[in-house]
Amino acid sequence: xxxxxxxxxxxxxxxxxxxxxxxxxxxxxxxxxxxxxxxxxxxxxxxxxxxxxxxxxxxxxxxxxxxxxxxxxxxxxxxxxxxxxxxxxxxxxxxxxxxxxxxxxxxxxxxxxxxxxxxxxxxxxxxxxxxxxxxxxxxxxxxxxxxxxxxxxxxxxxxxxxxxxxxxxxxxxxxxxxxxxxxxxxxxxxxxxxxxxxx
Numbered sequence: 001x002x003x004x005x006x007x008x009x010x011x012x013x014x015x016x017x018x019x020x021x022x023x024x025x026x027x028x029x030x031x032x033x034x035x036x037x038x039x040x041x042x043x044x045x046x047x048x049x050x051x052x053x054x055x056x057x058x059x060x061x062x063x064x065x066x067x068x069x070x071x072x073x074x075x076x077x078x079x080x081x082x083x084x085x086x087x088x089x090x091x092x093x094x095x096x097x098x099x100x101x102x103x104x105x106x107x108x109x110x111x112x113x114x115x116x117x118x119x120x121x122x123x124x125x126x127x128x129x130x131x132x133x134x135x136x137x138x139x140x141x142x143x144x145x146x147x148x149x150x151x152x153x154x155x156x157x158x159x160x161x162x163x164x165x166x167x168x169x170x171x172x173x174x175x176x177x178x179x180x181x182x183x184x185x186x187x188x189x190x191x192x193x194x195x196x197x198x199x
Contacts, residue, residue, distance in 0.1 A: 009039070009075050010061035012082035014053065018043045024081045028074075035074035039064065108168060127168035134162040154189055 013021055018040035025036025042063045050056045064075070114120045138153040145152035 014057040032074040130164035
């Protein structure tokens with residue numbers, strides 16, 4: 001069997017799971033459906049007996065390599081459908097992120113164009129305050145560090161302070177990029193630093 005096909009099928013089959021494989025098999029019917037069901041059963045077995053994503057993919061790859069050579073044509077069809085599914089999911093994910101960003105910018109623009117002066121000035125003022133707070137924090141804590149009073153500004157905490165400014169300017173916030181845990185940890189570390197410096 002073609003090693004590239006086996007490796008790709010194993011990786012994608014592990015990623016998408018047995019339900020997708022059975023669905024793809026039902027699209028084709030016949031021999032392809034039988035191979036897809038066999039592959040789904042392999043993935044089911046490996047899911048229950050092996051831990052770790054990479055280890056699962058390697059085990060599935062080993063088991064797929066043991067399939068009869070005449071299954072290669074069907075594996076190629078399955079591979080193509082799995083790749084289409086991966087591309088479709090990626091497209092949906094990117095489309096969702098783009099729509100989310102667009103909605104944020106639309107909200108900001110609507111606030112900027114509001115008739116009420118208070119509403120019109122709230123976001124820009126909040127963004128400026130965010131920038132000023134970040135600058136003051138960095139200068140103050142780095143100045144304290146210069147006199148051996150702490151370790152200086154925590155850049156993750158500074159990132160939290162400047163996030164409203166960056167969002168207003170059109171940047172994506174860190175939590176939208178999957179850094180929520182890092183932000184929480186940085187915030188905790190920043191608070192600990194503040195408490196330590198205050199003593």
